[in-house]
Amino acid sequence: MNDSGSALHDLDSNLRGSLLLPGEPAYAVRSKLASARNQRHPLAIAQCTGVADVVNTIQFARGQGIDFTVLAGGHELDGWGLQDGVLALDLTPMNGVLVDPRGRRGVVQAGSRLGIMDRETAVHGLAVTGGTVSDTGVAGLTLGGGIGWLVRRHGATLDNVTAIDAVTVEGDLVRASAEDNPDLFWAMRGGGGNFAVATSFELDLHPMSPTILAGSVIHSAADAPAFLRHYREFMLDAPDDVGGMAILLRANGPDVPADRHGELICVTILVYTGDLHEGERVLAPLRSAITPLSDTVRPQLYTTLQQVFEGPLLSQEDRRTYQKSGFLPEMSDAYLDEAMDLMKASPVPRAGERDGTLITISAMGGAFLRVGEESTAMPRGGANFYWEAIASHARVEEDEIWTGYVRDQMAPRLRAHSGPRAYLNHNSLDDDAAEFIPWAYGADKFARLQKIKSQWDPHNLLRYNKNIPPEGQARPLPEASGQTWSS
Template sequence: MAFNNADLEDLASRFQGELIGAEHPRYDSARQVWNAHIQRRPALVARCHGVADVIAAVRFSRDHDMLTSIRGGAHAVAGHAVCDGGLVVDLSAMTGSRVDPAAQTIRVQGGCLNAHLDRETQAFGLAATGGIVSHTGVAGLTLGGGIGHLMRKCGLSIDALRSCDVVTAEGDFVVASENENPDLFWGLRGGGGNFGVVTSFEFNLFPLGPTVLAGMLAWPMDQAPRVLAFLRDFMEDAPDEVGLMGNLRLAPPLPVIPEAL
C-alpha cells in the first residue's frame, strides 16, 4: 500500500464523497463490476460526488504513485473499472443530467448509465444515439465509439458528442471540444479511457417517437447461412431509420429464447 493513515486522513478532509478501503463494510460491493469473474482488490475506492472529489482523488493517486482505474458504469467485460492494489476513481454516484429541449442537447455526468440518459431524453421526445443495454455506462460506451440501434440514422455516440469536461492525469480540469483542446477532443472520440477522467459529456439529441417498433427475431443455428444472407441483402436497401444487429451465438436458457432454439 502506497499511503498511510495520515495520508488517508488528509485526503478525507478534502473529499466530500466516500472513501472505501478493505476494512469498510461495503468494500466487497464497491469493488464488484458487471463481469463477476473479475475479482480484483483495490487498496482504495474513492466514490466521488463531484469534480472536486475527482481532482482530489487523481492528485492523491499521482502523489502516491498508485495504479489507478476509473469506474463509470463498470460494464466492460475486461473489468477495466477496477485494479488490484491501486485506487479506483469511482464516478457511480455522479449520475446527474440536464436536457436542453430547445437546443436538443443533454449534459450527463460521468457515472450516468444509458437508463438514466434515456429516461431524461424521452420526456422531451428526444433520444441519444449509441447504446443497446440500459445498464451500460455512458462514459465507457462513448469513449469506445458508441454503437447503438440509431447509428444508421444518427451515427455513433462520438458523432453526437459536443464537449467533455476532463480531469487530466496531472489533476487539472480542462474542457475538450472542437474549439477548446481539440487534440484531446479528437482522442476522446473513440480513443478509450486513457486521456483523463471525463466527468461530464454533452451530446446532441435527435427527435424520436412517440412510437418505436423494436424486437428480437431468432432462428435455429442450422439456418444461419440462409438467414444471414437474407439480412445482408435486406439491409442494402433498407432506409436509415431501420437498424439491425445480428448475432451468431449459442444462447443460454433464457425466458426470451424459445425452447426449440
C-alpha cells in the same frame, strides 16, 4: 494508524463523497464488475460526487506517488476500472443528466449509465445513440465509441458529442471540443480513457418518438442461412431509421423446454425508429422473407428495448464474460457459412443453465460511415456489418470450454473473413494486446494518438485501460510499474 492509513484519512477529509475501504459492505458491493472474470481488491474506492472530488483525488494520488484507476459503469470486459492495491476514482455518484429541449442538447455526467441518459432524454421526445444494455456506463462507452440501435441513424455515441469536460493527470480542468484543444477532442472520441478523466459530456440530441417499432423474428437453424442472406441484402439498402442485430445462439436457460434445449436458432432483433406505420411497411419484406418461428415486432418504448438483454445472458452477477468482435465491409457467403459452422460445433450448455457462446451480426453503414474514418479516433473499418462473438458462463473451471472456444475458434475464423481494424470496447484483451491495439486503430491513427498521449499524459499514469502508450514507450505491465501501493 499506519502511513497509508493516515494518508487515506487525509483524502477522506477532502472528499464530499465516501472513501470506501476494504472490509466495508459498500466496498464489497462496488468492487463487483460486469464480468465475474474480474475479481479485484482495490486499495480504496473514492466515490466522487463532483469535479472537485475528482481533482482532489488525482492530486492526492500524485502527491503520494500512487497509481489510480478510473471507474464508471464497470462494464469494461477486462475490468480495468479496478485493480488490486490501486486507488480507484469511482465516478458513479456523478450521474446527473441535464437536457435542454429547445437547444436539443444534453449534458451527461461521466458516472451516468445509459438507462439514466435514455430515460431523461426520452421524456423530452429526444434520443441519442447508446449501447444495447442499460447499465453500461456512458463514459467508457462514449470514450471508446458507442454502438447501439440508433447507430445507422445518428452514428456512434461519440459522433454526437460536442464537448467533453475533463480533469488532466495534473489535476487541472480542461475542455475538449472543436474549438478548445481540438486534438484532445479528436483523441477522446475513440481513444478511450487514455488522455484525461472525463467528468461530463455535451451531446447533440435528436427528436425521436419514445414509442418505436421493435421486436424479434426467430428462425430455425435450417432457415437461418437463407434468412441471413435476405437480412444482408435488406440492410444494405435500408433507410437509416432501421436498426438490426441477428444473433446465432443455442436455446438455453430455465425457460427453454427440455426438448428444445441446446437447439441452434437465429434471433433477429429489428428496430424502426421513425413513423410506426411507415416502419410496418419498411420491415414487412424482411419479416415475411422466410416464415419465422415467431415474430414479436410491435410498438414498444425505446427505453424498454434498451433493456432487452438485461439479465439472461450478459448481465448477471456470476457471468464470466469474454468477447471478440470485427468489422465487415462486406458480409460474404463464406463468412455466413463459417458463422453457421462455428455455432453448429459450439459447446452445448447443460440443461436449464445459461452458459453459452453466441455470434451477433449488427447492421452498420448509414450515419456510422458517413461521418468518415478520420473525423474521430474511433476505428470504423468501413463496416456495413459488425460481428461480436461472446462467451458467458458461470464456472471458472470451464473457462477453456466457453472462453477458449471464442478465443481460439470463433475469433480467428470469423476474423479471416473480416476487414482490418477493430472496435476496442468489444474486444477482451489477450497476450497479444501490444500488437492488437495498434492494429485495431491502424498505424496512422495509432501514431497520432501516441503523440497526443505524450502531450497530455507523458508518464502514462492513465494506463489501466486499452492502453495507448506515449511515443517511444512500451506499455508497462501494471505489476511492473513499481508504483502500486499495497494496503
